Each structure stands twice: as structure tokens, then as C-alpha cells.
Amino acid sequence: MPELPEVETTCRGIAPHVSGQRIERVLLRETRLRWPVSPEVADLAGSSIVGVTRRAKYLLMALDQGSLIWHLGMSGSMRVLPTGSPAASHEHIELQLGNGLSLKFRDPRRFGALLYCADDPLQHRLLQPLGPEPFADEFNADYLYGRCRGRSASIKTFIMNSHIVVGVGNIYASEALYMAGIRPTRAAGGISKVRIARLVAAIRATLTAAIAKGGTTLQDFTQADGKPGYFRHALQVYANKGDCQACGTAIRHLVQGQRSSYYCPGCQT
DNA sequence: ATAATAACCTGAGGGC
DNA sequence: TGCCCTCAGGTTATTA
Numbered sequence: 001m002p003e004l005p006e007v008e009t010t011c012r013g014i015a016p017h018v019s020g021q022r023i024e025r026v027l028l029r030e031t032r033l034r035w036p037v038s039p040e041v042a043d044l045a046g047s048s049i050v051g052v053t054r055r056a057k058y059l060l061m062a063l064d065q066g067s068l069i070w071h072l073g074m075s076g077s078m079r080v081l082p083t084g085s086p087a088a089s090h091e092h093i094e095l096q097l098g099n100g101l102s103l104k105f106r107d108p109r110r111f112g113a114l115l116y117c118a119d120d121p122l123q124h125r126l127l128q129p130l131g132p133e134p135f136a137d138e139f140n141a142d143y144l145y146g147r148c149r150g151r152s153a154s155i156k157t158f159i160m161n162s163h164i165v166v167g168v169g170n171i172y173a174s175e176a177l178y179m180a181g182i183r184p185t186r187a188a189g190g191i192s193k194v195r196i197a198r199l200v201a202a203i204r205a206t207l208t209a210a211i212a213k214g215g216t217t218l219q220d221f222t223q224a225d226g227k228p229g230y231f232r233h234a235l236q237v238y239a240n241k242g243d244c245q246a247c248g249t250a251i252r253h254l255v256q257g258q259r260s261s262y263y264c265p266g267c268q269t
Numbered sequence: 270a271t272a273a274t275a276a277c278c279t280g281a282g283g284g285c
Numbered sequence: 286t287g288c289c290c291t292c293a294g295g296t297t298a299t300t301a
Contacts, residue, residue: 111277
């Protein structure tokens, strides 16, 4: 689940409960994530959490000394619950806080990550090469059209490339291309600037709408309070086996780069 | 440099 | 019930 809207929802959900809190105790039940959890994490008791921000699909937790870089992978989620409440299955990490609450990280598939970074996390080797945020001024039609020049990759694969723009995952790539009227199979370099401008707007609109609904829950994702994301009901094409709401044509499914894509052959050219 | 593929995991759901 | 297969939000590393 965790694309940009889900990570943003998580960030907003946990921030009020963890910001300014002292870490009383760290529970590491499973450290074999995408990468081994940084050993420094085990010794964080006594540190304080200054604040939480998001960059791409990473959650950045500033501490009084250094920072934590979290990633939710494919199945990760975070909840804030009273310290002492029973651990859910696959609840790998728990930070017990001074306010009697615990931040609990659950990730059945273990594609997520928790890394400690002593200095600027934005300069971390995973964050440094990332493209612009979709809501940044820098991400505009000029930029995206420029990056598309000479690229034969499909536009769907292209906008999911975090070096081009961050935060657009498999669900919202299909949804944004539907909104923009562009087939996911089109070569990035062959799309007119006007249509690229439409795509930029569609990416922003799709992500904004999804954030407003708390993201999309397919299976594992929950908000920090345990509720699912409600954008699933607003999906137009993703996982849709029916017809396009706009023109009635049957939604089509295909696989691109090992990922499912969905589009309307009537509306998307 | 760009593009395509394999790899890392667990669980849910369908078919038989 | 149970077994086998396919598929699922991401992204890095490896290979052409």
C-alpha cells in the first residue's frame, strides 16, 4: 500500500503522538528487513524524537542526535497504541515513548527498512539520487517533458521511477494515467508537451485526493489509528474488472515491468 | 546511460 | 481440509 499518500497519511498520523517524546525503550523483535535494522537503533533509549517528515516514500524521524529513516516497503504500516498493548503478528519494532504510547511497526513481507543516519538523511545514499516531490514547483511540465526526451520506456514505468519523480507507485500510476487520458504503454519520449502537462496535473490531483481519504488499503495498510485508507472506493481503473465509468468500455489489464497496469482503451490514447 | 529481469518475503485467495 | 499456484502497495542489484 505504501505509496506517497499512505506514507503521508502515516506521517501525519504518528507525528502528534511521537514528536517531542523521549524514547524509553526499543523492542526489536525482528531485524531482518530489506536491510538489517541499523545496530544503533537498539541503543536509542534516552534519545528524543524531534519531529517526523516525509521524503518520497521514506519517513524521516529527526532525533536529538541523528535521525531514523523508515520505509514501509510493500506491506508495512505504523500504529500508535498504549504501551503494553499486545503485539500484532509481524510487529517487528516498537518504540515505547515517554507519554505512555508506543509506535509499532508491522511489516509481514519485510520489504521495509529502518536505518539510522548520523547526519543529514537527505544526503543518505538512498535519498540523495531521488527526483523531485510531485508537489514541488520543480515538478512541472517543462521538467517532465525534458526528462522524457529520448526515452523509450513506457510512460507508466517512467513515472514510477523515483529518479524522475518520487511517490508514484503502482496504483496511482495507473490512476493518474487514466485521469490524463494517456495509455500506460506509450513511450515516454513520444508524448506531446500538452499531454505531459496534463499528466503532471493528474499525478498531483490523484495523490491529493488519495491523501484526503487516508490512502488506499488493499490488504495490510492501516493508518496510525488502525483505520484503513478509504481511497480504494475512488479507484477508477486499478484492480477494476468492470467498465469505465466515463465511456463504458471494459477496463483492460496488462503487465508492465512485472507490475499490473490497468487502463481504459476508450479514454486513454 | 538506459532498459529489462531477478531478487528479497509472507499471506490471501482460487482451483482442484 | 489441504495442496499448489498466482498475485500483492517497492526498490535495489544484476545483466544485457
